[in-house]
Amino acid sequence: MEATEPARRHTTFGQPVQHTHPHLISPGEVIPGICLEEIQARRRMLLFSMKEFCAKNLDKSIKNHIVIIPAANKKYMSHKIPYVFRQNTDFLYLSGCQEPDSVLVMEIDGEDQCKSTLFMRPKDKHAELWDGPRTGVQAAADIFGMEQSYDVALLKEYLMKYSFAYPNAITWFDEKASDLEDVSKIVAGVTHNHMRSPLEFIHNIRVIKSPSECELMRKTCEIASSAINRTMAESYPGIGEHHVFATVDYCTRMSGANFLAYPPVVAGGTNATIIHYVNNNQIVRGGEMILLDAGCEYHGYTSDITRTWPVDGKFSDPQRVLYEVLQQVQLELIGCLQHAGGETLDQLFDTMCTKIGKYLQEVKLIPASCSGLELSRAAYKFCPHHVSHYLGMDVHDTPLVSRSIRLRPGMICTVEPGIYISQERTDVPPEFRGLGLRIEDDVLIRPDKQVEVLTKTCIKDRQLLEEMLSNRHSTVDKH
Numbered sequence: 001m002e003a004t005e006p007a008r009r010h011t012t013f014g015q016p017v018q019h020t021h022p023h024l025i026s027p028g029e030v031i032p033g034i035c036l037e038e039i040q041a042r043r044r045m046l047l048f049s050m051k052e053f054c055a056k057n058l059d060k061s062i063k064n065h066i067v068i069i070p071a072a073n074k075k076y077m078s079h080k081i082p083y084v085f086r087q088n089t090d091f092l093y094l095s096g097c098q099e100p101d102s103v104l105v106m107e108i109d110g111e112d113q114c115k116s117t118l119f120m121r122p123k124d125k126h127a128e129l130w131d132g133p134r135t136g137v138q139a140a141a142d143i144f145g146m147e148q149s150y151d152v153a154l155l156k157e158y159l160m161k162y163s164f165a166y167p168n169a170i171t172w173f174d175e176k177a178s179d180l181e182d183v184s185k186i187v188a189g190v191t192h193n194h195m196r197s198p199l200e201f202i203h204n205i206r207v208i209k210s211p212s213e214c215e216l217m218r219k220t221c222e223i224a225s226s227a228i229n230r231t232m233a234e235s236y237p238g239i240g241e242h243h244v245f246a247t248v249d250y251c252t253r254m255s256g257a258n259f260l261a262y263p264p265v266v267a268g269g270t271n272a273t274i275i276h277y278v279n280n281n282q283i284v285r286g287g288e289m290i291l292l293d294a295g296c297e298y299h300g301y302t303s304d305i306t307r308t309w310p311v312d313g314k315f316s317d318p319q320r321v322l323y324e325v326l327q328q329v330q331l332e333l334i335g336c337l338q339h340a341g342g343e344t345l346d347q348l349f350d351t352m353c354t355k356i357g358k359y360l361q362e363v364k365l366i367p368a369s370c371s372g373l374e375l376s377r378a379a380y381k382f383c384p385h386h387v388s389h390y391l392g393m394d395v396h397d398t399p400l401v402s403r404s405i406r407l408r409p410g411m412i413c414t415v416e417p418g419i420y421i422s423q424e425r426t427d428v429p430p431e432f433r434g435l436g437l438r439i440e441d442d443v444l445i446r447p448d449k450q451v452e453v454l455t456k457t458c459i460k461d462r463q464l465l466e467e468m469l470s471n472r473h474s475t476v477d478k479h
């Protein structure tokens with residue numbers, strides 16, 4: 001017993017595995033929440049979709065395909081000071097491997113035999129003393145369910161042999177998506193055959209989330225929702241935007257998130273009319289609203305939420321008018337997902353423009369004479385961004401999947417209409433100028449035209465919001 005146990009315990013890897021981190025990784029899983037078979041199935045699905053595409057659209061005689069996906073490399077903010085490492089999303093999705101400077105190679109042949117090879121950095125005592133353990137070449141095939149694994153230094157030789165054996169194979173590789181310059185050079189040097197980008201094929205698979213991915217998305221959305229509820233409850237007139245940032249960052253991490261998924265927008269008062277405001281260094285005064293756009297990353301899966309609330313707890317009349325318009329529009333947009341006007345994300349955008357136009361006419365911010373395309377254009381001046389993007393491992397997930405394709409079960413997207421009125425707009429009454437609002441939820445498309453709002457616990461109803469904020473005053477007045 002004693003002879004084998006310590007050896008097992010002292011085996012170290014470049015990332016959590018089941019026996020070193022049982023609190024994170026359950027039996028059968030490679031990364032938290034995702035099991036080995038699922039990642040292997042993703043690789044097979046990718047290879048078969050490429051082969052099928054090629055037979056239909058390119059050249060039926062091409063039987064062999066090789067796909068090369070490099071990992072991310074470490075990036076530095078200044079001399080020897082690294083940024084937090086974030087793995088290349090496509091590489092992580094297809095391998096489960098969290099190590100930098102690795103390369104995944106997948107092959108399919110004429111008999112539909114699939115083979116995956118992981119090229120890894122070798123174990124290196126000195127480097128590991130400084131940067132932490134590496135998984136190494138030997139353990140990699142086993143941990144990541146690959147047919148084989150090699151030292152990354154052997155990549156060139158491997159690819160040369162392959163290209164010699166299968167001179168007609170298609171090489172699927174995207175130089176622009178590669179952080180690893182050496183890999184790009186090697187691939188260019190050994191590949192004289194047909195080369196194409198694999199990204200569109202990968203994104204088409206990634207855009208549909210599996211049940212286990214949906215579970216991770218529920219969790220990341222739940223964490224961000226309660227963090228934002230608490231952040232709203234802890235705000236008070238005079239609070240710094242930076243303090244709001246710190247609260248949401250702290251709350252998400254304390255609930256198990258790895259980090260915030262993007263630099264949050266914390267915009268008090270007129271700063272909210274700047275859509276990507278990230279300076280977050282102003283004081284929010286009584287009478288102003290805060291627009292907070294924040295989400296977190298939980299084991300590789302991201303949330304993306306926006307809420308706008310009055311810092312002193314009660315909307316002023318013009319703020320309330322706009323908030324109620326926006327809340328109504330946002331609810332109706334969620335309601336029309338997969339129905340007329342919401343069958344694609346681009347349709348949803350057109351619907352948003354029509355609805356914002358109509359409701360802003362009702363409150364007399366757009367002239368009643370406006371109609372049709374003119375009305376949509378007038379609305380677009382109030383909300384100059386798209387209403388939705390796909391969401392998943394990346395915040396702007398699977399960008400190569402068009403927003404004009406029909407929504408299908410398993411897709412996850414945001415619904416985020418906004419109204420922004422800059423100080424300079426002389427065509428609206430002065431009391432509305434300088435106000436900026438956005439409401440953003442994350443939604444899972446379900447079968448039978450159902451949707452699941454993953455961020456439903458994050459308070460957004462105007463009345464509930466004011467009730468929550470007024471209850472907070474008893475404790476917060478102390479500030």
Ligand SMILES: [Mn+2]
Pocket residue numbers: 304389414416440
């Ligand atoms: Mn968003």
